[in-house]
Amino acid sequence: MTAVAERVSAPAWLAALRAKGAERFAATGYPTSKDEDWRFTPVAPIARAEFAPSAPATVTAAALRPFIFGQAEWPRLVFVNGRYDASLSTTGSLPAGMTVSSLAEALASDPSLEQHLGRHVAVDVTPFVAENTAAFADGAVVQVAPNADLGLPVHLVYVTAPGTAGASHTRNLIVIGQSARAALIESYVTLGDADTYLTNVVSEVVVGANAWVEHVRIQRESEKAYHVGLTHVEQARDSHYRNFTFAMGGAISRHDLHVRLNAANVEALMYGLYLGRDEQLVDNHTTIFHDHPDCRSWEVYKGVLDGKSHGVFNGKIFVTPEAQKTDAKQTNRALLLSDTATIDTKPQLEIFADDVKCTHGATVGNLDTLMEFYFRSRGIPAEAARRHLVYAFCAEVIAEVAIEPVRTELERLVLDRVNE
Amino acid sequence: MSMLEIKNLTASVGDKEILKGISLTVNPGEVHAIMGPNGSGKSTLAQVLAGHPAYTVTGGEVLYEGEDLLELEPEERAQKGVFLAFQYPVEVPGVSNAYFLRAAYNEIRKSKGLEEADPMDFIDLLEEKLKVVEWGPEIMQRSVNHGFSGGEKKRNEILQMAVLEPKLAILDETDSGLDIDALRIVAEGVNKLRAKDRSFIMVTHYQRLLNYIVPDFVHVLAGGRIVKSGGKELAHELEAKGYEWLEDLAPAGAA
Numbered sequence: 001m002t003a004v005a006e007r008v009s010a011p012a013w014l015a016a017l018r019a020k021g022a023e024r025f026a027a028t029g030y031p032t033s034k035d036e037d038w039r040f041t042p043v044a045p046i047a048r049a050e051f052a053p054s055a056p057a058t059v060t061a062a063a064l065r066p067f068i069f070g071q072a073e074w075p076r077l078v079f080v081n082g083r084y085d086a087s088l089s090t091t092g093s094l095p096a097g098m099t100v101s102s103l104a105e106a107l108a109s110d111p112s113l114e115q116h117l118g119r120h121v122a123v124d125v126t127p128f129v130a131e132n133t134a135a136f137a138d139g140a141v142v143q144v145a146p147n148a149d150l151g152l153p154v155h156l157v158y159v160t161a162p163g164t165a166g167a168s169h170t171r172n173l174i175v176i177g178q179s180a181r182a183a184l185i186e187s188y189v190t191l192g193d194a195d196t197y198l199t200n201v202v203s204e205v206v207v208g209a210n211a212w213v214e215h216v217r218i219q220r221e222s223e224k225a226y227h228v229g230l231t232h233v234e235q236a237r238d239s240h241y242r243n244f245t246f247a248m249g250g251a252i253s254r255h256d257l258h259v260r261l262n263a264a265n266v267e268a269l270m271y272g273l274y275l276g277r278d279e280q281l282v283d284n285h286t287t288i289f290h291d292h293p294d295c296r297s298w299e300v301y302k303g304v305l306d307g308k309s310h311g312v313f314n315g316k317i318f319v320t321p322e323a324q325k326t327d328a329k330q331t332n333r334a335l336l337l338s339d340t341a342t343i344d345t346k347p348q349l350e351i352f353a354d355d356v357k358c359t360h361g362a363t364v365g366n367l368d369t370l371m372e373f374y375f376r377s378r379g380i381p382a383e384a385a386r387r388h389l390v391y392a393f394c395a396e397v398i399a400e401v402a403i404e405p406v407r408t409e410l411e412r413l414v415l416d417r418v419n420e
Numbered sequence: 421m422s423m424l425e426i427k428n429l430t431a432s433v434g435d436k437e438i439l440k441g442i443s444l445t446v447n448p449g450e451v452h453a454i455m456g457p458n459g460s461g462k463s464t465l466a467q468v469l470a471g472h473p474a475y476t477v478t479g480g481e482v483l484y485e486g487e488d489l490l491e492l493e494p495e496e497r498a499q500k501g502v503f504l505a506f507q508y509p510v511e512v513p514g515v516s517n518a519y520f521l522r523a524a525y526n527e528i529r530k531s532k533g534l535e536e537a538d539p540m541d542f543i544d545l546l547e548e549k550l551k552v553v554e555w556g557p558e559i560m561q562r563s564v565n566h567g568f569s570g571g572e573k574k575r576n577e578i579l580q581m582a583v584l585e586p587k588l589a590i591l592d593e594t595d596s597g598l599d600i601d602a603l604r605i606v607a608e609g610v611n612k613l614r615a616k617d618r619s620f621i622m623v624t625h626y627q628r629l630l631n632y633i634v635p636d637f638v639h640v641l642a643g644g645r646i647v648k649s650g651g652k653e654l655a656h657e658l659e660a661k662g663y664e665w666l667e668d669l670a671p672a673g674a675a
Contacts, residue, residue: 369473374510377470378524378580379498379531388523392514396563399514 014107017118021133028127037126040312040344041254041283046226051198053135054081054166059159059191061088067157067189067220070405075100075154081161082137082168082199088157097148097180103139103171113141116173120204121232126256128228132202136171139201142184146177146208153183153214153403160199160221162192170201174215178208178236183403184215188229190222190249197222201229209236209263214244214402220413221249223280230256237263244401245301246410247274247282248417254283254312261288261295261323271400272301273410275417276309276341283312290323290353297327302397303334304390305341312344317358319351326356334364335393387418421486423448423588423619424469429480430644431468437478438464440644446588449616453630453655454623456641457663462623463507465641466592469621470504471497484588498524499531503586505577507593507623511565517576518560521546521583528584549582553609571602578609589613590621595629607632627659642666 010018030047031038057080064078077100078088084102091100106113123133140156158170176182188199199221207213221227227250235241247253259268274282288297303311313332334343347360367389375385394414401407424446431439438461446452456462468475469482471494482489489497512520525545526536537545546560553575565573574594581589591610595603610620610633622633630638630652638654639646640663647666648654658666 368510371510371512373472373494374506374512375520375524376494377498377504377506378520378584379495379527380524381495381527382493384523384527385495388515388520389512392512392563394514396514 011107011111011114013114014117017123018134020123021130021135024124024130025127025134028130031127037285037314040310041252041281043252045252046198046228049196049198051165051167053137054160054164054168054197056083057081057161057164058085059088059161063191064088064157064159067159067187068155069409070153070155074152076157077102077140077154078157078159079138079140079170080159081164081166082158082170084138095148095150095152097145097177098150098154098182099143100154101141103141103173104137106141110141113173116175116204116206117171120206120234121202121230125258126230128200129202129230132169132171132200135169136202137169139171139173141172142174144176144180144182147179148177149181150183153185153406156184156186158186158188158199158201160190160192160195160197160225162195164192164195164197167198167200170199172201172203174203174205176205176207176211176213179210180208181212183213185218185406186216187218187220188227188249189220190225193222194224195222196224196226196251198226199228203229203231205231205233207233207235207239207241210238211236212240214242216244216401216403216406217246217255218410219247219249219253219255221253223249223278224251226250227253229254230258233257233259233268234262235260235266235268238265240267242269242400242402243271245270245272245284246413247284248413250280250282252281254285256285256287258287259289259297261290261292261297264292264294266292266295268297269400270297270299271397273394273397274301274303274311275394275414276303276311277306278309279307280309281312282309285314285316287316288318288328290317290319290326290328292322293324293326295323295326297329299330300397300400301332302393303343304337304394305334305343306337308338308340310342310344313362314346314348315360316348317350317360319349319353319356319358321352323353324355326353326358328356328358330360332362335390336364336366337390390418391415422446423450423485425483427481427483429465429468429482430478431464431475432478433464433475438475438644439468441480442641442644442646444639444646446619446621448619450637451614451620451622451633451635453635453638454621454641455625455627455638455655455658458625460641461644462625462641463592466504466590466621466623469590470494470502495527498584499528501587503581503584503589505574505581505589505591505594507596509565509573509577511563511568513563513566515564516561517564518546520564521560521580524580525583546583549579552582552612553579554605555579570597571599574598574602574606575609578606582609582613587617588619588621590623592623593625594622595624595626603629603632627655630655640666
């Protein structure tokens with residue numbers, strides 16, 4: 001776990017941060033089912049695997065090509081087994097106002113990172129964050145200058161090389177300046193479809209005042225692998241942040257999205273889509289901190305579960321006494337395609353202000369037989385009707401993604417899965 | 421050969437028998453109106469013919485172009501030219517009208533051994549068909565019936581019918597919930613589709629639709645049976661007298 005730390009000639013603050021992470025993780029170890037936040041997500045297989053840090057590896061541009069989408073001019077940072085690979089990345093002509101680098105490099109040259117790295121995510125928020133803080137090797141640093149309107153999203157691609165059987169601890173830092181407009185996409189992919197490995201990611205996202213940010217996270221790990229991620233977002237006043245979290249890989253996958261509305265008049269939109277089959281377990285935890293008045297959060301998560309797969313959704317919303325006029329809405333909808341698929345869904349609203357509008361709704365159901373009959377009555381066979389309906393269920397939330405090529409890619413991924 | 425031959429059809433939902441012996445023959449090009457009070461079984465008849473899974477056929481026979489219709493899956497019935505315009509068209513969020521229509525159109529072509537339509541040709545075809553219901557192309561990008569008004573849903577059913585060109589169209593209370601403008605558009609749409617090789621069964625509670633779409637035959641359903649059949653003048657008689665006088669015509673034991 002500490003083997004990777006010495007790669008970076010660490011400044012003192014970083015060494016202290018890592019030590020704190022290591023200490024915390026040594027004290028807690030991995031969570032167990034006694035931990036309320038992990039009750040439905042037993043991570044014992046991850047603990048038992050005792051993953052060593054994954055070895056450095058290379059992949060070819062050709063092998064990576066199926067995972068690249070959008071336009072050729074999009075800036076792209078590629079990480080292989082958790083380490084930046086400049087040869088696969090395209091950072092030559094960045095939009096004005098954008099700087100990108102690998103975290104490992106930036107730590108050696110950019111003292112300003114101290115202001116942000118580990119400052120937004122508490123080291124003890126989950127054991128995986130503690131471990132990540134102690135052990136991260138690399139990650140992406142994306143900074144956008146105030147008032148910059150990027151026009152192009154940046155695509156961060158994290159690929160696990162075939163034959164990998166270790167752990168990649170990845171740390172990302174995204175800082176969007178005041179009144180900037182930016183979009184970023186994270187893709188977690190593998191070239192070893194049946195490999196068992198661990199990806200453990202922590203991303204800190206800082207959204208400046210009056211900024212507009214779209215953030216898409218696509219998780220396509222091996223269905224034998226483990227993926228644990230936590231994204232923490234801090235929003236300054238008048239900002240708009242929209243997140244889309246997509247998960248279809250992993251034997252066990254877990255994503256925590258924490259969004260702190262850290263000033264007045266902030267808007268956060270959180271959309272999610274997860275697809276489970278066979279014995280996959282896919283867990284989404286979201287936590288929204290309404291700390292200030294006049295903020296709006298809107299959340300829609302949808303899941304499609306087949307086979308013996310298991311979905312978990314937990315949506316926490318905390319509204320402090322100061323956060324009057326909060327408008328928060330949370331929706332979780334799961335579609336169960338088999339009798340053996342299951343979902344545990346739990347809204348958790350803790351509201352301490354009196355003048356607020358907070359609603360939540362969860363629905364779990366099978367395919368609508370009336371819709372199916374409607375398709376069939378128009379000549380579309382039952383099997384095709386079901387595929388169309390699953391796709392439609394997913395497409396409705398994909399439609400919320402603002403960047404068109406991302407929508408197209410997500411639609412393709414869902415269609416491919418549905419037609420398998 | 422007749423288009424449709426229903427012989428002593430009985431059907432139930434759960435334990436409740438709703439159709440208690442319907443017999444009806446429809447020849448190519450004919451328009452038959454099925455009228456009757458609420459709960460008489462009109463909509464059940466329409467849905468049984470389309471293969472709705474909620475109903476169980478308990479007896480009788482239905483021949484469509486000489487073939488046993490009841491043996492066919494709903495999609496096979498549609499592929500062979502049976503179309504049901506739903507009383508309550510189903511909302512399908514996430515599927516655009518254009519996508520849905522093209523999928524249906526291509527499935528029907530496929531069932532006839534034809535290749536899928538070229539997407540550009542299909543757009544041209546849609547443009548033509550939209551005229552039938554006096555619509556612009558914007559409607560094609562909206563999700564099927566999702567958030568549509570009652571009138572828009574019924575127009576959409578007629579649009580689907582225009583695209584799929586069925587041989588036997590069954591309209592289930594297509595006039596219900598329509599204002600006078602929507603009723604005119606829907607009725608004119610149907611009239612544009614009348615053809616010598618296309619038959620219609622129109623299920624309706626009210627006579628007013630029949631002012632716009634003039635039927636060749638009118639049948640009155642009560643208590644799960646056809647209790648009276650006649651020409652278009654029967655509809656006027658019903659309008660004047662209501663349905664009560666017909667209850668007496670229902671055989672003993674019928675509701």
